[in-house]
Amino acid sequence: RVECWVRVKPTNNFAQGLIDVQDDLKTINIQAAKEADTSETNNQKTSWSFKTDGVLANVNQQLVFETVAKQVLDSLLQGCNGSIFCYGQTGAGKTFTMTGLSEIFDNRGLVPRSISYIFNHVQSDCQRSFNISISYIEIYNEVMYDLLPHSFKNDSRTNKKQFEPLAIKELDDNNFVVKGMNCYPVTCENEALNLLFEGEMNRTISSHKMNRQSSRSHCIFTIYLQSHSLVHSDNRYMMSRLNFVDLAGSERIKKTQSKGKTLEEAGYINKSLLYLEQVITALTESNRGHVPYRQSKLTFFLKDSIGGCCLTRLIANVWGEAKHLFETVSTLRFAMSMMKVREQPTINTYVDPCMQVTLLEQEVTRLKRELALHDALNSSNNNNNKRTTNNYDGLCEKERVNIRQCVKAYVEDHCDDIEIVSATQVKEVFSAFKSIYQESLKATNDAYHSNYILLNAHDPNIVSMLQAVGLLGANAAAATSVTVAAATAATAAKTVAAVVGDKKDDDKNVKQSCKLCGF
Numbered sequence: 001r002v003e004c005w006v007r008v009k010p011t012n013n014f015a016q017g018l019i020d021v022q023d024d025l026k027t028i029n030i031q032a033a034k035e036a037d038t039s040e041t042n043n044q045k046t047s048w049s050f051k052t053d054g055v056l057a058n059v060n061q062q063l064v065f066e067t068v069a070k071q072v073l074d075s076l077l078q079g080c081n082g083s084i085f086c087y088g089q090t091g092a093g094k095t096f097t098m099t100g101l102s103e104i105f106d107n108r109g110l111v112p113r114s115i116s117y118i119f120n121h122v123q124s125d126c127q128r129s130f131n132i133s134i135s136y137i138e139i140y141n142e143v144m145y146d147l148l149p150h151s152f153k154n155d156s157r158t159n160k161k162q163f164e165p166l167a168i169k170e171l172d173d174n175n176f177v178v179k180g181m182n183c184y185p186v187t188c189e190n191e192a193l194n195l196l197f198e199g200e201m202n203r204t205i206s207s208h209k210m211n212r213q214s215s216r217s218h219c220i221f222t223i224y225l226q227s228h229s230l231v232h233s234d235n236r237y238m239m240s241r242l243n244f245v246d247l248a249g250s251e252r253i254k255k256t257q258s259k260g261k262t263l264e265e266a267g268y269i270n271k272s273l274l275y276l277e278q279v280i281t282a283l284t285e286s287n288r289g290h291v292p293y294r295q296s297k298l299t300f301f302l303k304d305s306i307g308g309c310c311l312t313r314l315i316a317n318v319w320g321e322a323k324h325l326f327e328t329v330s331t332l333r334f335a336m337s338m339m340k341v342r343e344q345p346t347i348n349t350y351v352d353p354c355m356q357v358t359l360l361e362q363e364v365t366r367l368k369r370e371l372a373l374h375d376a377l378n379s380s381n382n383n384n385n386k387r388t389t390n391n392y393d394g395l396c397e398k399e400r401v402n403i404r405q406c407v408k409a410y411v412e413d414h415c416d417d418i419e420i421v422s423a424t425q426v427k428e429v430f431s432a433f434k435s436i437y438q439e440s441l442k443a444t445n446d447a448y449h450s451n452y453i454l455l456n457a458h459d460p461n462i463v464s465m466l467q468a469v470g471l472l473g474a475n476a477a478a479a480t481s482v483t484v485a486a487a488t489a490a491t492a493a494k495t496v497a498a499v500v501g502d503k504k505d506d507d508k509n510v511k512q513s514c515k516l517c518g519f
């Protein structure tokens, strides 16, 4: 299931006694006080208990990264899709968690830390090669924009009209593309960070009573990874992507006192968050077939990014003051729904079409060669070029034994032909010849060594002894190589065979020689 973590924004007015984080650092109990603004939560209910995956209170950005993002990143590098959401009321710290503060290095958020983590990993991985690219979009007032349009280098945001709205085009039930969305390849951490900062500049931000720099849109920063093995030359590759979803904050108009444009924005924000909630609810209902993804751009875009095959994490940002108790309860309720969404991350493996073509071409060439040989063999066997069913796979054990028996029969002169119908068989026949030859060579050598010993023909004593017994002529001493085999000492050598140059002694001579030598 989807994991949900609660991040509590530091405040001097923490609602002590109303919000109680248990020792397990997972359970949050909330008790509404009379004076707290809880009128809209539930008329009857005044206490709640929420069991989450963990509460991150008074923790630094690094710990949030390690707790929430690391596992998703490792899985991304393995080829699984992932999503990290920040959800919560306006001003609760979503953007701080996601992007952080660029002025202070230690305050950088999940996105820059993740970029750094990914590049560290890919640069030290000698097993795979990676291609990384980045896109950054926002959904503002139910219209989708590219925060990194082609002209972004010379064009900072002053007016939304400068940006072309993007449209989602459905390819089939499971796939869609965002027409016109740019996806930039990046080769190092700095390139990726530059894109993040460029996109940040283009985000729609307004000021209201609860946040001077309130994001008025849902922003989705996506890192795409494609990787090939450097070790195995196969045609498969992996593709995965990770969405960092910084949702616009839900807000109560009464509190933010939004007017005019900000009021209109708040309407869109609240409505799209409601649609997101409906999607989450539908995903948790086991027998519900239809999930209303199409109700908003946000849910449509995130269709395959909430649970399912995608490893999903939610950070529920809360502002733990008594006056925000209603929003805290509502954020935690959303987290509870999200925790019911099931997930089963899967590795996205694809076949590289170019490599597939190369491999198939190689296979065709091999088969053509095989076929040509097959035809040649058939025509020489007077088969009128008629092709028989051919097996291009390796031979089975039975076929190998058969071929070996045929070759043996051929070598021992029991037959005149070996029937061959494929190149695989030719290979096997050669291999059978080789092994039969080696076996017979070994058998001959073994027999020779068990019956004879070798004498050194350069040893003058041996030479003069052989001359004395008449096995060598006087001039033969100059022979470059003399091999004399004598019967083993153990059996007192009954036989001596001597070969001097091309002179061969017959058995009778040998026997006489042995006697003379005293063998």
Ligand SMILES: Nc1ncnc2c1ncn2[C@@H]1O[C@H](COP(=O)(O)OP(=O)(O)OP(=O)(O)O)[C@@H](O)[C@H]1O
Binding pocket: 008, 009, 010, 088, 089, 090, 091, 092, 093, 094, 095, 096, 097, 211, 213, 214, 215, 216, 247, 248, 249, 250, 317
């Ligand atoms: N954990 C934190 N530590 C320090 N400052 C924080 C923390 N969380 C939030 N803040 C500060 O609170 C203010 C509001 O945070 P932020 O803009 O991230 O909220 P938000 O949830 O994104 O709001 P909105 O939905 O309106 O965009 C910022 O000045 C931010 O620096």
